[in-house]
Amino acid sequence: MPLYMDVHKNVDGATATAVADARLKDLQIQEKYGVKYCKYWLDESTGTIFCLVEAPSKEAAERVHREAHGLTADEIYEVMEG
Amino acid sequence: MPLYMDVHKNVDGATATAVADARLKDLQIQEKYGVKYCKYWLDESTGTIFCLVEAPSKEAAERVHREAHGLTADEIYEVMEG
Numbered sequence: 425m426p427l428y429m430d431v432h433k434n435v436d437g438a439t440a441t442a443v444a445d446a447r448l449k450d451l452q453i454q455e456k457y458g459v460k461y462c463k464y465w466l467d468e469s470t471g472t473i474f475c476l477v478e479a480p481s482k483e484a485a486e487r488v489h490r491e492a493h494g495l496t497a498d499e500i501y502e503v504m505e506g
Numbered sequence: 507m508p509l510y511m512d513v514h515k516n517v518d519g520a521t522a523t524a525v526a527d528a529r530l531k532d533l534q535i536q537e538k539y540g541v542k543y544c545k546y547w548l549d550e551s552t553g554t555i556f557c558l559v560e561a562p563s564k565e566a567a568e569r570v571h572r573e574a575h576g577l578t579a580d581e582i583y584e585v586m587e588g
Contacts, residue, residue, distance in 0.1 A: 429547050429556055431513075443588060465511050465558070465585035472583050474511055474556065476547070501554050503547035506525060 425460075425478045427505065428485050430497035435471035443473060449492035457484045507542075507560045509587065510567050512579035517553040525555060531574035539566045 432438075443466050450461045460478040467473075475497070479485035482500050489496045514520075525548050532543045541561040548555050557579070561567035564582050571578045 427547070429549075440586060440588070447588060464588040465509075465583075466588055467511075467583035467585045470583060472585075474585070501547075501549035501552060503549050503554075503556070504522065506522070506529060506546040506548055 425458075425480060427503055428477050428479060428482060428500050429503045430475045430477065430485065430489075430500040432473040432475070432495065433471065433498045435473060435495065438466060438468060438471040438473060440466060440468065446493045446495060450488050453492050454488045457488055459484050459488045461488070507540075507562060509585055510559050510561060510564060510582050511585045512557045512559065512567065512571075512582040514555040514557070514577065515553065515580045517555060517577065520548060520550060520553040520555060522548060522550065528575045528577060532570050535574050536570045539570055541566050541570045543570070 447464065454461055458480050462476040462478060464473060464475045477485045486496050529546065536543055541559060544558040544560060546555060546557045559567045568578050
């Protein structure tokens, strides 16, 4: 399955707790779209979040974020892990 | 040790092989600066590279890239893993 890295920028209120809550919402609905959010990394000071996600398509990965909590990424890249 | 995600953008010739070669050069000198490059992810189509790195400081992480192959990141974020 393709692997994507998405990037959220300048997210207001991106505390560890708030992002963990949003994450939980992703996990609760992702199966419906064949998506698997893997790891994420957060820089609280700039409100930057990187999410690594396996998904059948970029659109499927985005749909999960949109439906789960509405916070879609600013950028999404199809990546291979080195 | 702090954890950073760096982002390289629009890198010319960022093929899997070229990036793996650059990576090897990082690994060969990183110990000198107390740095540990962990994983990386590459989008060949846009020349985007994400490197996850443990380092005593942002500057130390950058120094390894600069000295190893000269390809420093465009952005670097101190992150926590979620």
